[in-house]
Amino acid sequence: MEVVIVPDAKAGGELIAEAMAQLLRRKPGALLGVATGSTPLPVYEALAAKVRSGAVDVARARIAQLDEYVGLPADHPESYRSVLRREVLEPLGIAMDQFMGPDGTAADVQGACEAYDKALADAGGVDLQLLGIGTDGHIGFNEPCSSLASRTRIKTLTEQTRIDNARFFDGEIDQVPHHVITQGIGTILEARHLVLLATGEGKADAVAATVEGPVAAVCPASALQLHPHATVVVDDAAASKLKLADYFRHTYANKPEWQGI
Numbered sequence: 494m495e496v497v498i499v500p501d502a503k504a505g506g507e508l509i510a511e512a513m514a515q516l517l518r519r520k521p522g523a524l525l526g527v528a529t530g531s532t533p534l535p536v537y538e539a540l541a542a543k544v545r546s547g548a549v550d551v552a553r554a555r556i557a558q559l560d561e562y563v564g565l566p567a568d569h570p571e572s573y574r575s576v577l578r579r580e581v582l583e584p585l586g587i588a589m590d591q592f593m594g595p596d597g598t599a600a601d602v603q604g605a606c607e608a609y610d611k612a613l614a615d616a617g618g619v620d621l622q623l624l625g626i627g628t629d630g631h632i633g634f635n636e637p638c639s640s641l642a643s644r645t646r647i648k649t650l651t652e653q654t655r656i657d658n659a660r661f662f663d664g665e666i667d668q669v670p671h672h673v674i675t676q677g678i679g680t681i682l683e684a685r686h687l688v689l690l691a692t693g694e695g696k697a698d699a700v701a702a703t704v705e706g707p708v709a710a711v712c713p714a715s716a717l718q719l720h721p722h723a724t725v726v727v728d729d730a731a732a733s734k735l736k737l738a739d740y741f742r743h744t745y746a747n748k749p750e751w752q753g754i
């Protein structure tokens with residue numbers, strides 16, 4: 494696992510957008526796994542700026558969704574499909590037919606989950622999966638004690654996650670669905686490169702448990718320790734509880750040859 498400590502969210506966004514741009518230059522049809530939440534927004538803004546300036550071409554890029562609420566109509570403004578259309582696809586100029594995600598409105602939810610895992614595999618797998626992290630250490634919507642081998646499936650949100658996400662529903666927790674579909678941890682671990690971005694002091698405990706704690710289902714993000722190419726990008730505030738912060742800073746500053754993350 495590589496830990497990169499950046500001064501602020503904007504620098505983290507730029508670093509990850511550049512990694513995505515390098516991937517797309519090598520592999521124009523790459524499948525990018527994207528996350529929702531506030532944290533990844535600087536990544537999408539930096540990548541859109543690169544598209545506008547001609548630094549990268551996303552004409553053949555494909556986008557895969559990480560998770561979705563169950564029961565919200567697909568055109569609900571806070572369905573993750575709508576959020577990603579607004580925050581990723583439209584700014585990048587990527588058409589919906591280059592987008593894939595689980596169907597949160599399916600009558601057969603388990604069938605939709607299995608179909609999504611198959612669709613990801615049939616698409617050749619995710620090349621780079623961007624992840625945020627919940628205050629309880631969740632990735633996607635894999636809440637604490639999710640199996641580290643889990644596949645895409647239905648999950649029940651914790652009260653804390655519903656409180657955290659109520660801000661997207663006019664501050665009303667009752668509007669936040671209880672159930673979600675999420676790529677499983679085993680599914681996420683199949684992506685070729687995992688990039689987790691965490692910013693702000695509120696994520697410091699979760700980041701410390703992810704990076705320096707044991708691999709344990711109680712902190713689902715700690716599963717990144719099992720992945721051969723995982724990059725954790727954190728700002729100073731989110732890094733504030735890392736015991737090895739000085740080592741991580743020193744290592745990154747002295748990378749012998751800059752090869753991206």
Ligand SMILES: N[C@@H]1[C@@H](O)[C@H](O)[C@@H](COP(=O)(O)O)O[C@@H]1O
Pocket residue numbers: 528529530531532533559560624625626627628632633634654658
């Ligand atoms: N399912 C999403 C996660 O993918 C995201 O990482 C998390 C943190 O969001 P934020 O970045 O807004 O803190 O929120 C939701 O639970």
